[in-house]
Amino acid sequence: MDFAFTPEQEELRSSLRRFFAGKSPTSEVRRVSETADGYDPLLWKQMAEQLELQGLVIPEEYGGSGFTAVELSVVFEEMGRALVCAPYFSSVALAAQVLLAVGDDEAKARWLPGIADGSLIATVAVTEDDGAWGLEHVLASAVPAGDSWVLDGAKTFVVDGHLAGLLLVVARNDQGLGVFAVEGDQPGLTRTPLSVLDFTRKLARVEFNAVPARRISPDGDATAALSRGLDAALAALAAEQAGGAARCLEMAVDYAKTRVQFGRPIGSFQAIKHKCADMLVAVESAKSAAYYAAWSAADAAGGVADGGELAVAAALAKAYCSDAYFQVAAENIQIHGGIGYTWEHDAHLYFRRAKSSQLLFGGPQRHRSRFAELVGI
Amino acid sequence: MHLTWTAEDEEFRAELRAFLAEHAPGKPPKDAAGRLAREKAWAATKFDHGWAGPSWPKAVGGMELSFSRQVIYQEEMTAARVPSHPGVGINMVGPTLITHGTPAQRERYIRPMLRAEELWAQAFSEPEAGSDLPSLRTTARRDGDFYVVNGQKVWNSRAELADMFFALVRTGTQESRDKGISYLLIDAHAPGVTVRPLRDMTGAEHFAEIFFDDVLVPVGNRVGEENGGWRIARTTLGHERAADALNQAAFYERIVGELIALARERGAAADPVQRDQLADFAIRARIMQVNAIRTISTIMTSDEPGPTSSISRLYNSTFEQQLHVFATDLLGGYGVLAPQDPNAVQRGRWTWGMLGTRASTIGAGTAEIQRNTIAEQVLGLPRDPAMPSRQ
Numbered sequence: 001m002d003f004a005f006t007p008e009q010e011e012l013r014s015s016l017r018r019f020f021a022g023k024s025p026t027s028e029v030r031r032v033s034e035t036a037d038g039y040d041p042l043l044w045k046q047m048a049e050q051l052e053l054q055g056l057v058i059p060e061e062y063g064g065s066g067f068t069a070v071e072l073s074v075v076f077e078e079m080g081r082a083l084v085c086a087p088y089f090s091s092v093a094l095a096a097q098v099l100l101a102v103g104d105d106e107a108k109a110r111w112l113p114g115i116a117d118g119s120l121i122a123t124v125a126v127t128e129d130d131g132a133w134g135l136e137h138v139l140a141s142a143v144p145a146g147d148s149w150v151l152d153g154a155k156t157f158v159v160d161g162h163l164a165g166l167l168l169v170v171a172r173n174d175q176g177l178g179v180f181a182v183e184g185d186q187p188g189l190t191r192t193p194l195s196v197l198d199f200t201r202k203l204a205r206v207e208f209n210a211v212p213a214r215r216i217s218p219d220g221d222a223t224a225a226l227s228r229g230l231d232a233a234l235a236a237l238a239a240e241q242a243g244g245a246a247r248c249l250e251m252a253v254d255y256a257k258t259r260v261q262f263g264r265p266i267g268s269f270q271a272i273k274h275k276c277a278d279m280l281v282a283v284e285s286a287k288s289a290a291y292y293a294a295w296s297a298a299d300a301a302g303g304v305a306d307g308g309e310l311a312v313a314a315a316l317a318k319a320y321c322s323d324a325y326f327q328v329a330a331e332n333i334q335i336h337g338g339i340g341y342t343w344e345h346d347a348h349l350y351f352r353r354a355k356s357s358q359l360l361f362g363g364p365q366r367h368r369s370r371f372a373e374l375v376g377i
Numbered sequence: 378m379h380l381t382w383t384a385e386d387e388e389f390r391a392e393l394r395a396f397l398a399e400h401a402p403g404k405p406p407k408d409a410a411g412r413l414a415r416e417k418a419w420a421a422t423k424f425d426h427g428w429a430g431p432s433w434p435k436a437v438g439g440m441e442l443s444f445s446r447q448v449i450y451q452e453e454m455t456a457a458r459v460p461s462h463p464g465v466g467i468n469m470v471g472p473t474l475i476t477h478g479t480p481a482q483r484e485r486y487i488r489p490m491l492r493a494e495e496l497w498a499q500a501f502s503e504p505e506a507g508s509d510l511p512s513l514r515t516t517a518r519r520d521g522d523f524y525v526v527n528g529q530k531v532w533n534s535r536a537e538l539a540d541m542f543f544a545l546v547r548t549g550t551q552e553s554r555d556k557g558i559s560y561l562l563i564d565a566h567a568p569g570v571t572v573r574p575l576r577d578m579t580g581a582e583h584f585a586e587i588f589f590d591d592v593l594v595p596v597g598n599r600v601g602e603e604n605g606g607w608r609i610a611r612t613t614l615g616h617e618r619a620a621d622a623l624n625q626a627a628f629y630e631r632i633v634g635e636l637i638a639l640a641r642e643r644g645a646a647a648d649p650v651q652r653d654q655l656a657d658f659a660i661r662a663r664i665m666q667v668n669a670i671r672t673i674s675t676i677m678t679s680d681e682p683g684p685t686s687s688i689s690r691l692y693n694s695t696f697e698q699q700l701h702v703f704a705t706d707l708l709g710g711y712g713v714l715a716p717q718d719p720n721a722v723q724r725g726r727w728t729w730g731m732l733g734t735r736a737s738t739i740g741a742g743t744a745e746i747q748r749n750t751i752a753e754q755v756l757g758l759p760r761d762p763a764m765p766s767r768q
Contacts, residue, residue, distance in 0.1 A: 003380070003667070004674035253756050268759040270745070273752035280751055281688045288667035288685065289660075316660045368656035369649075377637050377646060377655050 003291065005074070013074050019051065020082035026346045029200060032085040036193075037163055038202035039086045047086065048118030054092055055116030057301075058100075062112035069232060069301060073239035073294035077287075080243030083349055085200050087121045090160035093236035094229075095122030098168050099216070100301070101229030102179050107216035111166055111181070122166035125155035125206055126230075133362035135170065135177060135223055140208065142171040142180050142215070149173075149215050151180055151208040157360065161204030162193040169213065176221025180213035187211070198356035200349065228300065228307040231314035234361060235293035238317035241325040241357055242283070242290040248325075248332040248350050249279045255336055272335060279328045286324035293317035312374045319367035322358035329354035380623075380670060382445065390449050396428055397457045405460065413538065416463040420493035429491045430471070432615045437475060437487045444676050447620035455624040464490060465535050466499040470543040472614040473560065477601045486541070486562065498539035500530040500563070500587055501610070508746050510545070511555035511607065511765070515589060517546040524548075524561065524599070526569075526592040532740070536585035537572050539565045549604045554765060560606030562598040569593075579732040616676050619686055622669035625693060626662070632697075633662045636704055639723070645707050658700055665693060687755050691747050694737035701730035 005013070023043050032040045047053045057072045058064025072092070079088060096115050099108055099122075114120030127133055128140065140153025151171055161167065165184040170177055182189065188209040196203050217225065253276055256267030266272050296313035299305040329351040333340040340347040358364065371377075382390070402419050405412050423429040424438060431450045433439025442450060467490055474482055489495040506513040515528025526546055536542070542563040549557015565572070569592035574582040601609045640646040640655055668685045675683035704727040705712045716725020716732075738744035752758040760766070 003670045004678045249756075253758065256758060264762055265759045267752070268761050270749065270761065273758055273761075274745065274748040276756055276758060277691065277748035277751040280684065280756060281692050284684050284688050285661075285664050285668060285692065288664050288671055291671070292663070292667045316663060319656075320660055320664060365653055368653050368660065371660060372652050372656040375659060377640075377652060377659060 003295065005070075009071060009074055012071060013078060016051070016075060016078040017081070020078060020084055024082050024084045026083065026349065029083045029085055029349065033199040038160075038199075043084075044086055044118055047088070053088070054118045057092070058096055058112050058116040062108055063116040064112070069235060069294050069297035070291075072236055072297075073290060076236045076239035077243030077246075077290070080240035080353075081247040083200050083244070083353060087123070087160040087163070089201070089233075089236065089240070090123035090164060091115050091121050093233040094124040094159065095164075095166065095168055097232040097236075098124050098179060098226065098229035101232070102217040102222050102225040104216055104218065107181060107214070114165075120166055121160060121164050122168065123158055123160050123164040124168045124170070124230075124233075125158045125161060126170045127155060127157045129154060129156055131157070133366065135226065138170050138172055138177060140169065140171040142173045142178055142213065144173070145212070149180055149213045151182065151211045151213045154205065154207045156205040157194070157203050158206050159360075160202055161206045162191050162202055167206065168216070169208065170226065171213075175219065177223050177226065178215050179217040179222055179226060181216050182208070182211055182213045186213075196356070198352040200353055201356065224307070228310065230361070231307065231310050232297045232301070234314040234318045235290070235297040235310070237357060237361065238286075238290040238293050238314070238321040241321035241354070242286040244350055244353055244357075245279075245283045245286050245321070245325040245328040248328045248347075248354075249276070249283050251347065251350075252276060252279065252328075252332045252335040259337075266335075275331050275335060279331055282324040282328055286321045289317040289320040289324075308374075312371060315367040315371040315374060318361065319364040319371065322354075322364045322367075325354040326358050380448070380673065382449065386445055386449060389446050390453060393428070393450065393453045396426060397453060397459065400426065401457050401459050412460075413463060416460040417493040419460050420462050420464075420491065424488070424492045431620070432617045433471060433487075433491075434475060437483055438491055444616060444620060444673075447615070447617065448623065448673055451621045451624050455627070463493050463535075463538070464495075464497045465533075465539070466543065467491075467497055468613065468617050469499065469610075470497055470562075473543070473600060473609055473612045475614065476612050477560075477609045479597075481597070482562070482600065495540040496535070496538050497541050497543060498533050498536040498565070500533055500536070500542040500544035502532045503529060504531050508743055511558065512551075513545060513547060513558065514551065515544070515546045517548050517559060517561060517594065519548070519596070519603075520593075522596050523593045524559075524596065526561070526563065526589040526594055528589050530587040530589075531575065531584075533572075533585050533587050534583055536565070536587055537574060539572075541565055542587065543600075545606055545610055548606075553604070555607040557604050558606045558610075559603050560600040560609055561594050562600065563589075563592065563594050567592050567594070578735065579729060616682055616686075619672050619676055619682055622672050622686075622689060623666070625689075626666040626669045629662045629665055629693070629696065629700075632700065633659050636700060636707075639704060639727070640707055643707055643709070651707070654703055658696075658703070661696055665689075665696065668692065684755055687751055690742075691744060691751070694734075694744060697730075698734045698737055701727060701734050705731045 052065055053075055055064035056067050060066045099112060115122055130137055142149045142151050151169060167182045169180045169182055171180055188211040190207040192205045194203045194205060256272050257265055259266045293313040296310040300307050300310040333347045333351055336347055339345055400422050402415050405415055430439030431442045431447045435441045503513050517524035517526045542565055544561050544563050545558050546561050547557055548559040569590040571588040573586045575584045575586050576582050577584055637655055645651040668689055672682055672686040708722050711722050714721045716728040
């Protein structure tokens with residue numbers, strides 16, 4: 001039956017929940033988020049070696065285990081619940097998906113195995129200083145130089161751009177948009193970490209000053225294939241949002257059951273019950289949206305469908321899950337009252353993640369507008 | 378995004394399609410009496426060919442279908458645009474009789490119920506007992522082999538057409554609340570029964586009030602124990618409502634399509650603010666479809682309806698309310714016209730909808746009561762100590 005998780009997928013979910021509860025409690029999230037790199041290399045290594053998470057959706061011929069976007073969405077949901085600090089979204093959702101969508105065989109063979117075993121942290125750089133997420137806003141330029149290319153321009157809000165060993169850069173040439181690989185040690189590359197709202201996910205501004213690069217997309221304009229890769233990443237982000245929202249609801253409900261005011265648990269008051277019921281509607285619907293996107297991504301990657309439904313589903317999921325997560329994260333603080341407003345309480349960590357992920361890769365309005373265009377409104 | 382079916386399920390679908398191709402009634406006539414006759418005739422045809430009561434046991438004339446086939450059944454019936462059953466609440470009273478009725482009651486009532494020879498209506502709500510139904514005051518006093526019923530019921534859809542009512546009445550003290558309620562089957566044509574149409578805020582008469590004035594009901598028409606009616610009033614069989622979830626989603630998807638067409642016609646689809654809202658409705662309609670698929674998939678794999686089933690009514694009712702308000706706004710100046718005005722856009726359908734969907738968050742349990750239920754039964758939040766406890 002479609003749209004139900006298999007026992008194996010449910011098993012993956014519960015083992016991940018145990019793993020992250022043990023290895024990445026929020027005390028650890030806080031500690032790691034304050035480090036310069038923003039992730040724990042030991043945990044990263046365990047994720048790769050014990051659970052083989054980095055290689056989950058990378059095809060076996062490139063050193064991965066060839067699972068689908070559905071399994072990937074389970075991982076993101078669980079990592080979203082636990083707010084895990086790791087360059088997983090950048091490497092596995094963004095870079096690997098873009099490599100698979102646009103990359104030539106040589107590029108895939110060169111970098112995917114490193115991503116799969118966790119030895120290479122990679123990311124994709126799209127957005128520039130105007131802060132707009134549409135590919136049409138890209139100004140960075142790529143000029144051919146013999147067998148390779150030279151990049152000029154600046155990218156910002158690059159996820160894990162402060163440490164990525166490989167940057168896949170979207171730049172313009174005379175054929176339109178292309179995707180260019182830049183390894184982290186290239187001359188002319190300047191990275192500046194940004195001070196960010198959501199400190200569990202690091203962002204950087206990256207300048208390219210005549211940086212030598214290798215084009216990985218085929219001749220011509222890469223917009224369509226690149227969008228497919230980015231849509232797969234959006235599907236993963238939506239699952240992360242659904243997972244975070246589900247955790248916020250749990251926190252709120254657990255608190256409402258035990259916090260006593262006026263001589264009774266606040267969860268026995270209808271004002272709180274009704275908020276929680278509305279939060280459940282948002283959470284379950286966000287899961288539906290995220291699963292729809294995950295299933296569409298799996299179909300697109302498996303050749304069952306072209307990227308058409310994935311584009312629709314990704315826009316839908318990014319719009320809906322972003323708003324749902326923010327609503328639920330905000331209500332979670334409200335239900336906690338004063339304690340939820342303290343630095344020590346975890347509610348604001350989720351609130352920060354919710355707002356930041358709502359705006360990353362385009363806010364809900366932008367995705368609704370894209371959805372409208374795609375379905376012919 | 379779709380459900381997949383086994384070859385056997387597809388065979389079942391083909392059989393059903395063949396039946397529909399041969400027997401489905403033609404277009405509905407314009408007059409109300411003609412439409413009702415068509416609905417009754419179709420219910421009888423379905424029963425006589427073994428296509429009635431998809432989830433009901435074969436022993437009472439039902440089909441006893443597996444859940445996946447119930448989904449197919451609902452899909453095909455909707456696609457064929459055949460009329461729905463004219464009786465109200467047969468999926469409430471039917472399962473109650475099947476589970477708690479006596480053999481004599483099943484024998485007497487179920488076949489005519491399925492064939493729509495006898496139409497049923499529900500008689501639960503009262504003027505002073507809405508959300509707080511256990512405070513109902515219609516009394517049934519035992520007198521030999523009869524109950525003498527007195528009181529008033531309200532919000533009874535299609536009660537003026539009914540031959541039988543299934544009713545909740547007070548047989549215990551007022552203070553005994555839900556522990557003093559019995560479930561009676563009442564002949565709508567009995568002396569002392571008065572049905573009066575109730576004009577609702579749309580101006581139409583979809584509902585009625587029922588008055589009982591010393592109405593004699595044989596004790597044999599009580600279902601279950603005396604004072605044991607509350608517990609059995611909500612009996613359902615399997616997941617009949619969930620089997621129809623995809624159709625509801627498809628229905629709203631169609632409405633959204635019509636809303637978009639309206640917006641285009643009125644030049645609003647290009648306006649960024651209106652467009653954003655249209656996209657939001659289209660997104661929510663599609664999520665409703667995924668919610669439905671998740672509910673159905675969960676029932677098929679685990680026999681449990683899961684959380685998406687409990688949120689669907691709240692989600693859908695809020696959705697249709699907001700959609701119709703938005704549509705009325707799109708009409709601009711024409712939104713001030715009554716739906717009957719000759720200049721009303723699309724014969725006033727959006728205004729009808731805006732008025733009519735006020736009931737969506739009230740009928741069959743208000744949105745507030747639903748939120749309480751979700752909070753307590755799905756999320757496990759504690760009961761309000763000020764509220765009386767229920768069985």
